[in-house]
Amino acid sequence: MNPEANLTGLFVPLVTPFTDDLRLAPDALACLAGEALAAGARGLVALGTTAEAATLTTEEKQAVVRICSAACRAHGAPLIVGVGTNDTAAAITTLRELAQSGDVTAALVPTPPYTRPGEAGTLAHFTALAEHGGLPLVVYDIPYRTGQSLSTGTLNVLGHLPEVVGVKYATGAIDAAAMELLGSSTPDFAVLGGDDAVISPLLAAGARGGILASANVRTADFAELISLWQRDATGQARRLGTELARLSAALFAEPNPTVIKGVLHAQGRIPSPAVRLPLLAASADSVRRAADLSATRTHQAHQTHQGTAA
Numbered sequence: 001m002n003p004e005a006n007l008t009g010l011f012v013p014l015v016t017p018f019t020d021d022l023r024l025a026p027d028a029l030a031c032l033a034g035e036a037l038a039a040g041a042r043g044l045v046a047l048g049t050t051a052e053a054a055t056l057t058t059e060e061k062q063a064v065v066r067i068c069s070a071a072c073r074a075h076g077a078p079l080i081v082g083v084g085t086n087d088t089a090a091a092i093t094t095l096r097e098l099a100q101s102g103d104v105t106a107a108l109v110p111t112p113p114y115t116r117p118g119e120a121g122t123l124a125h126f127t128a129l130a131e132h133g134g135l136p137l138v139v140y141d142i143p144y145r146t147g148q149s150l151s152t153g154t155l156n157v158l159g160h161l162p163e164v165v166g167v168k169y170a171t172g173a174i175d176a177a178a179m180e181l182l183g184s185s186t187p188d189f190a191v192l193g194g195d196d197a198v199i200s201p202l203l204a205a206g207a208r209g210g211i212l213a214s215a216n217v218r219t220a221d222f223a224e225l226i227s228l229w230q231r232d233a234t235g236q237a238r239r240l241g242t243e244l245a246r247l248s249a250a251l252f253a254e255p256n257p258t259v260i261k262g263v264l265h266a267q268g269r270i271p272s273p274a275v276r277l278p279l280l281a282a283s284a285d286s287v288r289r290a291a292d293l294s295a296t297r298t299h300q301a302h303q304t305h306q307g308t309a310a
């Protein structure tokens with residue numbers, strides 16, 4: 001089954017759990033995937049930045065996609081798979097392989113990293129992927145990682161390609177360009193937030209959901225935050241958003257996903273906090289601080305169900 005790319009709600013880009021000697025820990029990944037969906041995530045993202053996709057082998061990537069597919073199939077949930085490369089032809093090959101599996105709803109594709117092909121080159125890249133890849137595409141706009149910014153005009157052109165179903169917006173700012181994009185997006189082109197610490201204001205401004213690494217911990221709370229904004233429960237949304245922003249800042253105190261893995265390990269949810277070079281494991285202080293914020297919820301969930309909107 002391949003659920004329609006109805007990109008609303010929370011998508012969790014899962015970490016890739018390793019053992020202490022850096023082997024893939026498939027059972028732990030399967031547990032994380034099932035837990036995220038049971039906690040209210042609308043879908044999963046496999047092989048995102050958070051998954052350390054850059055340092056997985058081809059076989060490991062296939063295993064990760066298989067495990068996430070199985071969890072999504074069991075929950076009738078959409079699976080988005082990260083396809084990050086600055087080689088357009090290679091990206092097309094990968095997209096076709098994923099499309100053939102029949103289990104992948106869409107691919108999350110960053111603007112070609114490092115090459116900095118310019119906006120016209122980026123547009124040509126996505127047009128080729130849309131025409132030849134065979135999968136719906138979510139454009140990943142993250143200039144601080146790729147080195148390539150996109151104007152609202154270019155994003156709107158991309159959004160009108162029939163295969164492009166959304167953008168993961170992670171420009172680091174909610175500014176005039178973000179407001180212009182939200183104001184001009186169409187029902188077939190979802191704007192999803194990808195900067196965890198500012199997801200709440202982006203949702204307030206009209207984003208349809210988020211792809212949020214922080215939701216590897218406190219998944220249910222991030223799902224609720226999105227739901228609160230969708231229901232215009234502004235007071236509760238603001239309070240929960242403030243609390244989760246503090247958590248996200250702590251989780252991103254060191255390079256992602258090192259702190260998240262440290263917290264998941266401290267919670268006994270993955271066998272090791274290990275990450276592969278060039279990442280280094282997060283410091284004990286960062287993990288302790290984020291783990292404390294992961295454990296406490298000051299904004300009470302039961303208010304949501306009593307209809308107290310402010």
Ligand SMILES: O=C(O)C1=N[C@H](C(=O)O)C[C@H](O)C1
Pocket residue numbers: 013045047048049050051194195196211212213214256
């Ligand atoms: O893997 C992802 O998808 C995400 N990665 C971002 C990053 O590491 O820069 C953060 C975002 O929450 C999701």
